[in-house]
Amino acid sequence: MQMLQPNPIIVKELRSRMRGGRPYLILSGYLFGLCLICYGVIRIFEAQAQSGTAIISAHVGQGLFAALALAETLLITFLTPALTAGAVSSEREQLTYDLLLATPLRPGRILSGKLIAALSYVLLLIFAAVPLGSVILLFGGVAPKDLLKVLLLLLAIALAAGMLGLLCSTIAKRTLRATIMTYLIIMTLIVGAYLLVAVRTATTTFGPPSSSRLMAISPFGAMTSIVLQSAQAGGSGMVIDKAMMERSSMGGAMGGNVLLNMQPFSSLTYGLIDNNNVGGSVVQPMYRYAYVGYTLFSIACYWLASHWVRPRRRWRLSLHDLLMAGVFGAVAAAGTYWLQVWPWR
Amino acid sequence: MSAAIQTINLTKRYGRTVALDQLNLTVAPGTIYGFVGPNGAGKTTTLRMLAGLLEPSSGEIRLLDERLDREGRASQRLVGYMPDFFGVYDDLRVWEYLDFFARCYNLPAAKRRSTVEGLLDLVDLAPKRDAFVQSLSRGMQQRLCLAHALVHDPPILLLDEPASGLDPRARVELRELLRTLRDMGKTIVLSSHILSELAEVCTALGIMQGxxxxxxxxxxxxxxxxxxxxRLKLALVRGLEQAQAVLRATPGVGAIEVVEEEAVPSSGVVMLLIEWDGSPEATADLIERLVKAGAGLAAFGSTTNDLEELFLQIATP
Incomplete structure (x- = not known):
């Protein structure tokens, strides 16, 4: 009976979240920001063309693709936790948590309701930008499959960042503390990924690896790998500029993407290109590891949060833990199979 | 008839601190039971355990003969709880607030609407149906919170400091509402520092300390x-010394106090306040002997320490 009715938390959150002008202002601001970025990219290519550089339509498409994908990564990575970090802690602050816990509503339903309500708004942001992303296809240079990869990665990032915010919200009693905790962890993961790869490269004497799977920890690393792979793939309809590839300090793997050849964007490609490959430089598909890694991270966060959200008998194991362990194991096994064995990736 | 609430050796410890020590409480159905006690006496801890929000360290809780399990599921069904400091969702309308809790209690859609409308009528918030919760006065919010506790029609209501922060008019309204709920057959347990309120509303009291x-x-x-x-209160127009002599010689009479502030010098009336532990018959004998001894008894009355004094008595270490 309980499962047949919509989760009351979702109903309440959607009622209150979409009330007033603020959600529409955020959406408008988000889309306006992305439009500005697109305009900026087109202006850059115009300036390059005027200075004598050979620019073709596919270059513009790739540039727009890179700019939009990275801008959305930035926005989703930092906006999602803001929506979830106060989910449970604000109930405590508003003194409504006891009212909720006195009802038959299970803590797990409170948690899933909060997550779905927050993510539904993030999904609205992501899908509202899809028409803008489709403009890229008009310029060419990017396959629809690449757009789909970006969309999937954005969803994985939103899920992971949202779950992390929710976990911190269950642990911290105050929303401010939960928000700070969430952003600190995200920043540590992003910066940490680059630091780990740098340390690894510096400490390897012979044949230092130019790429590392650790870069998948950073959403920007994972997203850049999609952009680079799209640029590298000649079969995606793009004409590769051989001269540009040769000029590239990264060995040509990102040669097709004019935008990522520019400073400071070129630093985003750090740790993503394997130069030791016999057949030439190859972009490591970090996004694949990110899909699996972020999903596992989200499950682990949800698992922990489902314990932290309980007011009593917090760490008592139950059937729910068995189920969560099963889901985690199944996703880990399927992910490993997909990454290493299954031909369709 | 079985008890609505029964606790057996109910104990709650926080580390080495004992918040509630071996509470044995029985509340009959249809009672308005009031908890009195200073801060830290264990009133809120007791109410939170009865509401299933706190797990007892030891002991047992029975609600309408049903033992409270470790998850506190019986409480969720049988109890409506209003905490001392409660919040409201500011960004919801009044009917949406109640609708939300009705959904939390899994009320079917058809019943939800009639329940919400009925509760709005009961707590006199029907005219504010579409107002935002944040626009309500404190008293209205209190009534709304009480309405939320009634959404699943529980037989037991737990109200922690329901009158705190209310103006006198809102307190009167709340008192009337509690009486209405009692007439509906609810068992109500409440705690309050407004002691006069408890005396007027409660049919039973529990005094807690430490x-x-x-x-x-x-x-x-x-x-x-x-x-x-x-206490007996005597107004004398003459014969103070004779009266005092009789009183001193009478068993059951404790301290004798001449109340200066209540004396009326122009009329010559002297007020005496005496502690008295005698039966009604002994009281009649005492009056007779006072009159015979020549005490001019202008008025005679019986009084007890009020709750305010009682509270101060137990709250003073």
Whole structure:
């Protein structure tokens, strides 16, 4: 009976979240920001063309693709936790948590309701930008499959960042503390990924690896790998500029993407290109590891949060833990199979 | 008839601190039971455990003969709880607020609407149906919170400090509402520092101090359990010395006090306040002997320490 009715938390959150002008202002601001970025990219290519550089339509498409994908990564990575970090802690602050816990509503339903309500708004942001992303296809240079990869990665990032915010919200009693905790962890993961790869490269004497799977920890690393792979793939309809590839300090793997050849964007490609490959430089598909890694991270966060959200008998194991362990194991096994064995990736 | 609420050796410890110590409480159905006690006496801890929000360290809770399990599921069904400091979702309308809790209690859609409308009528918030919760006065929010506790029609209501922060008019309204709920057959347990309110509304009282229930029962029973003696008030127009002599010689008379502030010098009336532990017959004998001794008795009355004094008595270390 309980499962047949919509989760009351979702109903309440959607009622209150979409009330007033603020959600529409955020959406408008988000889309306006992305439009500005697109305009900026087109202006850059115009300036390059005027200075004598050979620019073709596919270059513009790739540039727009890179700019939009990275801008959305930035926005989703930092906006999602803001929506979830106060989910449970604000109930405590508003003194409504006891009212909720006195009802038959299970803590797990409170948690899933909060997550779905927050993510539904993030999904609205992501899908509202899809028409803008489709403009890229008009310029060419990017396959629809690449757009789909970006969309999937954005969803994985939103899920992971949202779950992390929710976990911190269950642990911290105050929303401010939960928000700070969430952003600190995200920043540590992003910066940490680059630091780990740098340390690894510096400490390897012979044949230092130019790429590392650790870069998948950073959403920007994972997203850049999609952009680079799209640029590298000649079969995606793009004409590769051989001269540009040769000029590239990264060995040509990102040669097709004019935008990522520019400073400071070129630093985003750090740790993503394997130069030791016999057949030439190859972009490591970090996004694949990110899909699996972020999903596992989200499950682990949800698992922990489902314990932290309980007011009593917090760490008592139950059937729910068995189920969560099963889901985690199944996703880990399927992910490993997909990454290493299954031909369709 | 079985008890609505029964606790057996109910204990709650926070580390080494004992918040509630071996509470044995029985509340009959249809009672308005009031908890009195200073801060930290264990009132809120008791109510939170009865509401299933806190797990007892030891002991047992029975609600309408149903033992409270470790998850506190019986409470969720049988109890409506209003905490001392409660919040409201500011960004919801009044009907949406109640609708939300009705959904939390899994009320089917058809019943939800009628329940919400009925509760709005009961707590007199029907005219504010579409107003935002944040626009309500404190008293209205209090009534709304009480309505939320009634959404699943629970037989037991737990109200922690329901009158705190209310103006006198809102308190009167709340008192009327509690009486209406009692007439509907609800068992109500409440705690309050507004002691006069408890005396007017409650049919039974529990006095708590330091995590222990030191007295429980009707107001008279509680007074008796606390050794709180009755007092006699005498207005004398003459024969003060003779009256004092008779009183001193009478068994059952405690302290004798001449109340200066209530004396009326122009009329020559002197007020005497005496502690008295005699039966009604002994009281009649005392009056007769006072008159025979020549005491000019202008008025005679019986009084007890009020709750305010009682509270101060137990709250003073």
């Amino acid at each position: 995590g222990r229930l030191i007295a429980s029962g009707s107001l008279d029973e509680v007074m008796h359990q606390l050794g709180n003696t009755r």
